[in-house]
Amino acid sequence: MSSLVFKRVYVWELAVRFFHWITVGSMIVLIITGFIIADPPALNMHVEASNAYLFGYIRVIHFTAAYLVMAVALFRLYWAFAGNQFAHWSYFIPYSKKAIKNILHVIKSDILLLKDRNENLEDVSIGHNRLAAFSYFIMGLLFIFQAMTGLALLSQTSGWWFPKMFAWIVPLMGGEIHVRYWHHFLTWIFMTFIVIHVYLVLYHDYVEARGEVSSMISGFKFVRAERIKKDKETQKD
Amino acid sequence: MTTSQQKETYLDALLERGYSRRDFMKFVTFITAYMGLEHSMVSQVAKALETKKRIPVIWEHFQECTGCTESFIRSDHPIVADIILDSISLDYTDTLMAAAGHNAESAKQKSMKENYGKYILIVEGAVPTKDGGVYCTIAGRTAVDILKESAAGAAAIITFGSCSAYGGVQAAYPNPTGSVPVDAIIKDKPIIKVPGCPPISEVMTGVVIHYAVFGTIPELDSIGRPKQFYGKRVHDSCYRRPYFDAGLFAESYDSEEAKKGYCLYKLGCRGPVTYNACGFMEWNNGVSFPIKSGYPCIGCSENNFWDNGPFQERLVNISGFGIEATADKIGKVVLGVAAGGAALHAIATNVLKRKEIKESIESGMENEKHLNS
Incomplete structure (x- = not known):
């Protein structure tokens, strides 16, 4: 049995990895503090109110993490124009025939786990597969909605013009109680995304063994040597 | 009510009723503070009430429980009630007027004719629209009909209570009578919404006095409420706020924590999503308000608050999934x-x-x- 030859390809630039892990950290903090805010546990009973500011701190942490994730999201938006082909905005929207073809392949091969008879080497994505990329685009839209509802909830008590820009969302959605509801509900969608995303990363690493997990740390993925142009083959891997 | 009364000023009317000028000045100071104006504005308010002719008021009652009227007559300053009920020349109100039947109806018609374009229309209660509006009729006419007629000659409309402002309990799901708030029917008049179930008496008076003094409608928020009374969340003016920030919450009504007066957030308090003056004005001569009495705010001054239940839980139910689901x-x-x-x-x-x-x-x-x- 012949062994396959793989080459290292630099897929995730430092900016992308930086964005990814800051987002991971912020989301974990936001989810935990968010659920505490929604239904505070009885942690702090029997102290004097004047000696404690626990809930205030939890809210401050939630708001700080929210601003942090918004800042890196903005940075990622910039990188969608400045970054490499795998970070480019056009990679995330499946408007081309090629992208649709890849999505169909991924659904067949990786979601339904069927054998794709017309399988070729091109189908194995180097960066994101196009279905995953599209799911990140959808998550990006949901993130914008989550950020806007959060800022709308903050607008009334904030002294800053930025959250105040989103005050119009409150009457549009029928009052703060509804804004709060959707902000809370979307948290579950984000958690669902995390479960699916982490599972599929593990799945790809398990089945393809191309360094899917470590790629978001090192930036490198392993790609079949046949995918690299011949004249480049002399380069060091 | 005679036409001669409408040529009086507010001060004239009060002196005639046996109040002293000192009583008048006390009222002016008090209502100026309640309207959120500076102390230096007292003299301007006094001058306006001394010199301006009284504004006639028509008060219509549709689908309502009269709770707003009840709240209104419990104002904590005697002149507050008098100045509206008698002195502002309330020309028509089903609940409080002495006249009845054809006499009352013809008095209203007369007043509306004489003061066309000048009177304030106060509306209490929602307006049913289903089946030709038959679910609320007064003197054989539907509420829609009466509202359109009364609104035609009004300088401005003030809606007292959540029903006339947002539909209230009768417009709650499934809204069997097709009830709508006033602004769903009347589109061409300035409408000041004074929601609450009921609103605070001094807020109701303050809005009327604001219009009487300045002749303009006060600054309104995004859902039509005067900002001077509905500009703050109940949460931000709540005396239990320190317990919220400290993370001290009552878990149930009979608990030790509830007795200590901890925050009612976990019992579904709507204070953080409700805009009203309860926290600083309070009710019944400043005696108390729901949270002070140990019960969470139900958000009664918010749009469609009846549908935002259950009141004792933080997350609302959404219908449409077949089952109620949070x-x-x-x-x-x-x-x-x-x-x-x-x-x-x-x-x-x-x-x-x-x-x-x-x-x-x-x-x-x-x-x-x-x-x-």
């Missing part, structure tokens, strides 16, 4: 399905992709055998 219930199902799907997928992968996995492991093992060292 975000947490739906979220747990979605997350559970995703996790279960992932687990099944993992098992299926090992079955359906066994050949690929086996091949790559075998080739890897082969390589392992041929390592240099």
Whole structure:
């Protein structure tokens, strides 16, 4: 049995990895503090109110993490124009025939786990597969909605013009109680995304063994040597 | 009510009723503070009430419980009630006028004719529109009809209570009588919404006095409420706020924590999402307000608050899923399905992709055998 030859390809630039892990950290903090805010546990009973500011701190942490994730999201938006082909905005929207073809392949091969008879080497994505990329685009839209509802909830008590820009969302959605509801509900969608995303990363690493997990740390993925142009083959891997 | 009364000023009317000028000045000081104006404005308010002619008021009652009127007559300053009920020349109000039947109706018609374009129309209660509006009729006419007629000559409309402002309990799901708030029917008049179930008496008076003094409608928020009274969340003016910030919450009504006066957030308090003056004005001569009495705010001054239940839970129910479901219930199902799907997928992968996995492991093992060292 012949062994396959793989080459290292630099897929995730430092900016992308930086964005990814800051987002991971912020989301974990936001989810935990968010659920505490929604239904505070009885942690702090029997102290004097004047000696404690626990809930205030939890809210401050939630708001700080929210601003942090918004800042890196903005940075990622910039990188969608400045970054490499795998970070480019056009990679995330499946408007081309090629992208649709890849999505169909991924659904067949990786979601339904069927054998794709017309399988070729091109189908194995180097960066994101196009279905995953599209799911990140959808998550990006949901993130914008989550950020806007959060800022709308903050607008009334904030002294800053930025959250105040989103005050119009409150009457549009029928009052703060509804804004709060959707902000809370979307948290579950984000958690669902995390479960699916982490599972599929593990799945790809398990089945393809191309360094899917470590790629978001090192930036490198392993790609079949046949995918690299011949004249480049002399380069060091 | 005679026409001569309408040529009086507010001060004239009060002196005639036996109040002293000192009583008048006390009232002016008090209402100026309640309107959120500076102390230096007292003289201006006094001057306006001394010199301006009284504004006639028509007060219509439709689908309502009269709770707003009840709240109104419990104002904590005697002149507050008098200045509206008698001195502002309330020309028509089903509940409080002495006249009845045809006399009352013709008095209203006369007043509306004489003061066309000048009177304030106060509306209490929602307006049913289903089946030709038959679910609320007064003197054989539907509420829609009466409202349109009364609104035609009004300089401005003030809606007292959540029913006339947002539809209230009769417009709550499933709204069997097709009830709508006033602004769904009257589009061409300035409308000041004074919601609450009921609103605070001094707020009701303050809005009327504001219009009487300045002749303009006060600054309104995004859903039509005067900002001077509805500009702050109950949460931000709540005396239990320090307990919220400290993370001290009552878990149930009879608990030790509830007795200590801890924050009612976990009992579904709507204070953080409700804009009203309860926290600083309070009710019944400043005696108390719901939270002070140990019960969470139900958000009665917010749009469609009856549908935002259950009142004692933080998350509202959403209908339309067949069952009543909160975000947490739906979220747990979605997350559970995703996790279960992932687990099944993992098992299926090992079955359906066994050949690929086996091949790559075998080739890897082969390589392992041929390592240099």
